[in-house]
Amino acid sequence: MIIQILLSIFLIFAISRVVLQVKSARITWGSFLFWCGLFIFALFGVLDPRITTYVANILGIGRGADVVIYISIVLIFYMLFRLSIAIEDTRREISGLVRKIALRDDKKGIHKTTK
Amino acid sequence: MKKPLILIPAFNEAAKISSVIKSIQQTQNLNVDICVVDDGSTDQTYEIAEKSGVKVLRHILNRGLGAAIATGFEYAKNRNYGIVVTFDADGQHLASDIKRLINSLVDNKADVVIGSRLKNTMKMPILRNLINKLSNMATYLLFGVWTTDSQSGLRVFNRKALNLIKLRSERMEVSSEIFKEISRNKLKLVEEPIKPIYTKYSLNKGQKLSNASNVFWKLIINKFSSI
Numbered sequence: 001m002i003i004q005i006l007l008s009i010f011l012i013f014a015i016s017r018v019v020l021q022v023k024s025a026r027i028t029w030g031s032f033l034f035w036c037g038l039f040i041f042a043l044f045g046v047l048d049p050r051i052t053t054y055v056a057n058i059l060g061i062g063r064g065a066d067v068v069i070y071i072s073i074v075l076i077f078y079m080l081f082r083l084s085i086a087i088e089d090t091r092r093e094i095s096g097l098v099r100k101i102a103l104r105d106d107k108k109g110i111h112k113t114t115k
Numbered sequence: 116m117k118k119p120l121i122l123i124p125a126f127n128e129a130a131k132i133s134s135v136i137k138s139i140q141q142t143q144n145l146n147v148d149i150c151v152v153d154d155g156s157t158d159q160t161y162e163i164a165e166k167s168g169v170k171v172l173r174h175i176l177n178r179g180l181g182a183a184i185a186t187g188f189e190y191a192k193n194r195n196y197g198i199v200v201t202f203d204a205d206g207q208h209l210a211s212d213i214k215r216l217i218n219s220l221v222d223n224k225a226d227v228v229i230g231s232r233l234k235n236t237m238k239m240p241i242l243r244n245l246i247n248k249l250s251n252m253a254t255y256l257l258f259g260v261w262t263t264d265s266q267s268g269l270r271v272f273n274r275k276a277l278n279l280i281k282l283r284s285e286r287m288e289v290s291s292e293i294f295k296e297i298s299r300n301k302l303k304l305v306e307e308p309i310k311p312i313y314t315k316y317s318l319n320k321g322q323k324l325s326n327a328s329n330v331f332w333k334l335i336i337n338k339f340s341s342i
Contacts, residue, residue: 026335077236091285092283092285094176094178095178095182095285098174098175098176098178098182098186099154099182099185099189099318101153101172101175101176102172102173102175102186103172103186103189103190103193105173106170106172106190
């Protein structure tokens, strides 16, 4: 089917991007394994939908496509949560930096109002 | 012994900061140092505060109430202050309450004294009261500490509390986080009634109900964050 070809091409492209990112050390090996694993599993699922049907039967869910959607939703919400935490951590780091600058400038007597 | 430090976090308070500082400076028998933390104001807050002859620290970016208080705490620790009082910059607090709260800290051998608006017989505006009650419930649910005024900005801390309290909240949720830190460090907490001054200006500046869910979410994130 056309959708299988299109999705397969996209997933192969995604896997290649993940490989490039780990080669240039922009992601950790842990992230590489996670994303590669996810995309490879998705690729197998796309090329042979019987895999998702098999998983669906084990989980007691009707269709393979439903399994994919349920798992995707759970994964997306978890990743959103992790992203929220990462954003808060970054915000905290920025505040730490702003604090250091404020206290350093105070020591150096910067920002004095000229009269 | 070093004088107590009055810490005033301020964001765009050019209209009020001078009168707030003056009210503290002109209070009889109140011998204190004052430090304003200008949290990236875009008006003349910094310049006006500096002209009042007090110490002013300046954030180059607006980071929020929590971040401003944390900067003030860092400054106080570096300068070996033994007592720090947080005081709102919007004119909601009475300078005359400061000495009584400091005395309460000393007399009760407390680590933290919170000025509670709800311990006063004066009525709080309904919406502000609702926000306060919701915040008190959230503080209790998340951190197991019950207080009559979790959002009070008038607080006194001794040196032990300053050293032990680690603030991670950036914005207004810091008010609840302080209670979490009090509980975590088993600090002795005392509440004293204070008389708030409600004006259109100060009510405009305070917590808003529309922000409640955001604050609650931030407090939940605080529990799980890594830094």
